[in-house]
Amino acid sequence: MKVLLVDDEQKFATMLSKRLVLRGIDVDCVYTGEEAMGMVESTRYDVAVLDVKMPGVGGIELRRKLSRLAPEMQFIFLTGHGSEDDFELGSAEAGFILAKPLRIEELIKAIYLASEMGTKSKGENLE
Amino acid sequence: MKKAMEVLATEGLIFFGRINAIISHELKNIMATISETVGLMGDLVELAEKGGKLDANLLKSCSEEVIEEIQRGFDTIREMNSFAHSVDEPFKEVQINEVLDLAVKLSQMKSYASGVRQDPPEGSGLKIVTSPLLLENLMYRALTCAYASVSPDKEIQISIRPKDRGVCIVFMGIGSTQPFQFPDENAVRIAKALGAEVQISSSNEECHILLPHSVDEA
Numbered sequence: 001m002k003v004l005l006v007d008d009e010q011k012f013a014t015m016l017s018k019r020l021v022l023r024g025i026d027v028d029c030v031y032t033g034e035e036a037m038g039m040v041e042s043t044r045y046d047v048a049v050l051d052v053k054m055p056g057v058g059g060i061e062l063r064r065k066l067s068r069l070a071p072e073m074q075f076i077f078l079t080g081h082g083s084e085d086d087f088e089l090g091s092a093e094a095g096f097i098l099a100k101p102l103r104i105e106e107l108i109k110a111i112y113l114a115s116e117m118g119t120k121s122k123g124e125n126l127e
Numbered sequence: 128m129k130k131a132m133e134v135l136a137t138e139g140l141i142f143f144g145r146i147n148a149i150i151s152h153e154l155k156n157i158m159a160t161i162s163e164t165v166g167l168m169g170d171l172v173e174l175a176e177k178g179g180k181l182d183a184n185l186l187k188s189c190s191e192e193v194i195e196e197i198q199r200g201f202d203t204i205r206e207m208n209s210f211a212h213s214v215d216e217p218f219k220e221v222q223i224n225e226v227l228d229l230a231v232k233l234s235q236m237k238s239y240a241s242g243v244r245q246d247p248p249e250g251s252g253l254k255i256v257t258s259p260l261l262l263e264n265l266m267y268r269a270l271t272c273a274y275a276s277v278s279p280d281k282e283i284q285i286s287i288r289p290k291d292r293g294v295c296i297v298f299m300g301i302g303s304t305q306p307f308q309f310p311d312e313n314a315v316r317i318a319k320a321l322g323a324e325v326q327i328s329s330s331n332e333e334c335h336i337l338l339p340h341s342v343d344e345a
Contacts, residue, residue: 009156009159009160011160011164011192011196012156012159012160012163015160015163015164015166015167015189015192016163018167019163019166019167019170022167022170022174053152055237055239056239080152080155080156080159100155100156100158100159100162101158101159101162101163102159102162102163104166
């Protein structure tokens with residue numbers, strides 16, 4: 001399984017990606033929406049973990065752009081505040097939204113669930 | 128001054144809320160980074176307990192990271208405290224470089240912020256009577272527009288110069304990648320309330336903000 005992590009808080013993203021790698025997840029980590037689009041153009045990812053609030057291309061807009069590039073990729077949003085608005089918006093845009101600080105077990109669970117959803121939808125498309 | 132009070136009640140309150148939201152976001156990011164770093168330290172110890180090799184260098188760099196983030200948290204709280212005191216009095220005598228310094232620090236919480244160099248200030252001790260909150264608002268707006276007009280690796284220069292009827296704050300090195308879009312309608316209102324005059328050079332590379340000695344003179 002291949003995961004793309006996108007968060008403008010660089011130290012946070014770096015530490016989180018190291019923890020995911022220790023758990024056997026193949027993860028690429030970038031800090032801007034523009035970098036993320038470049039990565040998705042050249043690499044196939046199962047799941048993208050996106051911060052909702054980023055300068056330039058924010059998480060919600062980025063999800064739409066990445067979906068056009070990789071329709072089968074699944075998304076998990078990370079939010080700094082966990083406000084009701086964030087959750088409503090995030091839930092409408094992706095199956096999973098998690099508030100920072102994260103519980104790593106919850107993120108791992110969401111990554112596997114999202115990946116399964118992607119596999120299912122790919123299977124349905126093939127049928 | 129009546130005009131300034133009106134603008135303070137509207138733009139000032141919006142700005143106060145916005146900055147508080149930015150500060151809370153910054154603190155949350157710090158906490159999240161500390162949480163992941165400490166989590167990684169726990170992961171490394173757990174691996175070692177299971178017989179793996181303890182990566183002492185990674186553990187050490189994690190511990191340094193936590194110390195750095197805690198320091199960043201203390202700095203942020205100090206800036207939050209200074210900002211909170213901006214509304215102690217609607218108008219008062221302020222040292223221009225202190226107001227500018229706070230606006231720079233607050234604006235640096237934006238992740239797209241470029242570097243800022245404040246020139247050895249010939250006007251570092253210059254004082255004016257103004258609304259600290261509105262002046263911070265005007266400086267903050269100018270800075271965020273400046274960041275948007277250059278690539279993040281560029282540096283914006285700011286200097287404070289004495290002028291006959293007050294003080295001039297000069298922003299240089301702006302507008303190199305995008306037009307410097309300042310002042311917008313709200314910034315014009317704030318500048319007017321402060322009795323300030325905004326001048327942009329024809330090349331769009333310099334912005335001068337002229338402030339009167341006292342907002343009373345506006």
